[in-house]
Amino acid sequence: MTPGARIAVDIGGTFTDVVIERDGTLTSTKVLTTYEDPADGVMTGIDRVLALSGTTPAGVALVLHGTTLATNALIERRGAVTALVTTAGHRDVLEMALENRFEQYDIGIDRPTPLVPRYLRLPVTERLDAEGRVLLPLDEADVRALVPVLEANRVESVAIGFLHAYANPAHERAAAALLRAELPDLYITLASDVCPEIREYERLSTATANAYVRPLMARYLASLADKLGHAGFQAPLLMMTSGGGLTDLATAAAYPIRLVESGPAGGAILAARLAGLCGYPSVVSFDMGGTTAKICLIDDAEPLLSRAFEIGRVYRFKKGSGLPVRIPVIEMVEIGAGGGSIARVDRLQRIQVGPDSAGSEPGPACYGRGGRLPTVTDADLLQGRIQPGFFAGGSIDLDVEAARRALADSVGGPLGLGDTMAAYGIGAVVDENMAAAARAHAAEWGADVAARTLVAYGGAGPLHAAALADRLKIDRIVIPAGAGVGSAVGFLLAPISFEVVRSRYQRLSAFEAHVANALLGAMHGEALAVVEQAAPAGRFRVLRRAAMRYVGQGYEIAVTLPDGELGAEAGVALHAAFETEYRRLYGRVIPGLDVEILSFTLALTELGAPDLYTGAGPPGRSQRVGADGSAGAMRGRLFDPESGAATEVPLVLRSDLAEAGRAIAGPLLIVEDQTTTVVSKGFSVVVDRFDNLVLERLRDRA
């Protein structure tokens, strides 16, 4: 364990969460995100947790940071004036995209506006073939002629992306050198650096997105480092990436695109670490907030990884409606289902929930801030999943009557349902939507979601976990300590890590081990140079994977390579490894067909990542609730779908439960400041030695 305290900061769209860990104890706070300079909000939050925990800046050993600033800048198009220098004849790649429509029946759809307008997509003469051989040399005069264009348009950042440059970056590097000589202050991003992978649209989209947020992120990171220095911090600052690893400031400033989705990645890391600690081999994490729900599969304490992500799916979170980026990410499915999701009845008399959200302004009707449309939170309130008086630690008064009116107007009235049934209907629909997304996601990755352990967090996650588990036939649910600031807690558990990728085509029937070895060796050196910046004395685990497919197929699957040098006969072993993975995903293999490799990835991950959990259990508490919950004096009313009526159930404070106390049978409600855990009739609950709530399905019931 690192000596000294560690601070984790997660900047979200509305709140900045700050957590400090000192001697195994967590102290957290939420402050509003400050848009003018987000570093201000960060410092406010840090000051607060320092004061609460009695720590000085000098006593802090490490600051960990994740942020949605890059994501938000991309979604709101608030990045730098950016140009794209590209191969003549192909400057519209960025806008033509895949030429498809992501929604068949809506003639009004639009693809996302490109980050670089056409007049700043600047063609130069050059051409490589698919093996990186030069068909047309780079025309240096073309490149020099761009200088006045860039100046006249006040371009602050440039992406350079040529066709097939993943196979040979020479032209991109030469063009960069020419521009840098003339314009030393220009930010330059090479597509062959950020994403050296075949498929020009995705690669250029990634490079352009990186270029677009680079000046903004460089300024922000410099400002934050400066403010921390002034406040007396000497601790290193590490950034959380979408892949679930930490990286240093210089790398973060050069590749800010890898910082998107770092918050959700933190939550997945938390769930993965709990899976390892508690010995749950297969887990599904469930993070439900105000706007969306995110679901991630975790096997053997490792979250599912991929290299494809879309930023800002503007059309009902639909695949294809956002900007694609190819970066290392923890693979998740995200749907428009959160506490603020709005419910309505469609023309076919069906209740529809989301994906639009009431957000925090005006928010759910029960907030009493003028929201008139019913939301999932309103339905949760009327079902008793949320108890008025305990929401947000009692700091927000919920208006039950306003929720009732909104439901009656928009759902109950049109369907002829009473308030409670309308509320139940909304809850059932949103739960079914999330269950469907989880099932589809699992199927897409050749996995099964039933029989997993559900780890639920986020403000609305613990409210819906039991209902979701029922629909997914899941028998165990874990609600971590600090579920409301789960992402920031996850940062404290993340290892230092960096991944590099290279496209290099090979057929397994003619596999050239020396070529692969040389490439992987160079990639190892590159990754090591990055991770050693952040962990000079670290030891690292190597994960090498190849993207492989049957010759002629459209999609690759990731296959883990054996450790060490690949021998001359490696082609046979790789073929077998590919077939094992293919069979796992798709059920059967195709005999007699050659397999091809499109690219290699190599990730270095620090061994012995930090720990939070001593296993000593929640300190100094004894259970103050009896086995049937009767000792808890409070009662709440919770809707019971089986009887179709509300029944009175025990209502206990999470802080009144202690480790290894006797299991309490549901139904009951467990409230804490940021959320409520619904333990439905089919479950019992117990606190484990890591202070998690563990819900187990009661077996003796029919």
Next chain:
Amino acid sequence: MSERVDMTQLTTQLVWNRLLAIVEEQAQTLMRTAFSTVVREAGDLSAGVFDTYGNMLAQAVTGTPGHVNAMAASVAKFLAVHPVATLEPGDVLVTNDPWIGTGHLNDFTVVTPVFRGDVCVALFASTSHIADVGGRGFGADANDLFEEGLRIPVSHLFRAGVRDETLMRLITANVRDPVVAEGDLYSLTACNDSGARQLLELLEDYRLDSLDATGAVLLELSERAMIEEIRALPEGNFRHSMRIDGYDKPIDLVCELAIRPDGIHIDFSGTSAESPYGINVPLPYTEAYASFGVRCLIGNDVPNNAGSLRVIRVTAPPGSILNARPPRAVSARHAVGQMLPDVILGCLDQVLPGRVPAEGASCIWNPVLRNGHADESDGTFVTNPIYNGGTGARPGKDGLSTTAFPSGVRTTPTEVNEVTAPLIVWRREYRQDSAGAGACRGGFGQVIEIGHRHDAPFVVSRMFDRIQHAPCGRQGGASGAPGSVRLSDGTPLRGMGRDEVPAGLRLVMETPGGGGLGDVRQRDPERVRADVAAGLVSVDAARQVYGIDTDCGDTDAQSGACNSVSIGQNTRPTRE
């Protein structure tokens, strides 16, 4: 809070949602496991669940509109051959008959009955495009069905769980890529199995014996929603005709759309006769794209099922190109079929003026490129990239540039195309001045220039349209630019047919631009200036067509492209 209410209504909705999720997952499984690239990359597939009478209860949204009603109608045709009472657990049926399935031999439909105990409770069907079915290969050049490849009547692929080895050997012996064909048949079978498994779970979860009650309700609700929307429209008959290039002579697509209180009837009497080439359309495919045209505007939020589909009836005279009879050649039926939404929209423009998009390129441009007859330098290759033109201008919005409508398929990346074949795509970018002008302009087409890596000859087989007959505007909008295909020395090629590109020359294709919508004088001058600044509209066209002088100069110096200025062409009279 003590009310007790019957849960039936909510249960119906939850079961419905679950059915939609199940078929969506069925389609995703198919897409992930399919072998043919066009299924995986382009989504040329469909999946659905049916009651035991053959009524479709739910269909995946993922997939191509070309299969919409075609697949919906197919299961009843399977059951006419093999009634439910004769099926047993483990049976799997298959056909690629264009008149039972989805219109050409490449599309295989697999139907799997689902049993609960001994009782058949539902059927799952799925369709996907298998890359090769023998014959002359994908293209418009065959003269009858027998030249186009292997035709499998409705047969047992599995009988009581045992694969029919004779059928499988027959199939694999008759196609160029037997591994892919076998893999794809397994993938279709597997996706139906996954649907069946989940359906049985659903029945158990909700303690249902069958889908009959739920099915009846959801079909009725869907039909009623469609009828309500149709009743809000003026009753009457609306006619429209559209002329397209065809293979060797122009084709007239003539349509009468009748709006009645009980539904919409579409009839294609007056349409041109069958063609001696492979562009004939079997009726199921006509039904699919005709009804898709309606559903783009009417009931586009109502799920596809037997209830919503049955209120739109489609007929065409037998022997017309839209109701071609066996053994007419049908391989490239998409080249004509994908034009049908534009014809339907032409009728609806009279019903809903101002709410209907203009005509677009519509038919995908997917050249089949092969090695030259004598060229062995890089071995043999065949590749079939997909390119698109512009869509028509939309109410209140410009058309989408280089976008697949109505098909919705994706393109393959240039870099991937250049890995799979020794070809170089020298140019693929927006085509200046190709969009039809109007208050809202059409989408832009593109220019594609392809040469051989070693300047060797190569063969191109084409199924392109809208070269002689440009996409028209509506409501006073101008036509988009017609397409063009030629050699780099200027030699024009016909839109349909097969030719060799001689050594050292390149193939140049210009896809059509979409038609404009509304009077060009109503266009916001700022948007014209933006198009000029982007180099999409030339300074000359801005002046001549839009009447706007732009000071900023033509910024498109690099591309130097100023092809056909389509915008001066007149909208041809299309309304009768």
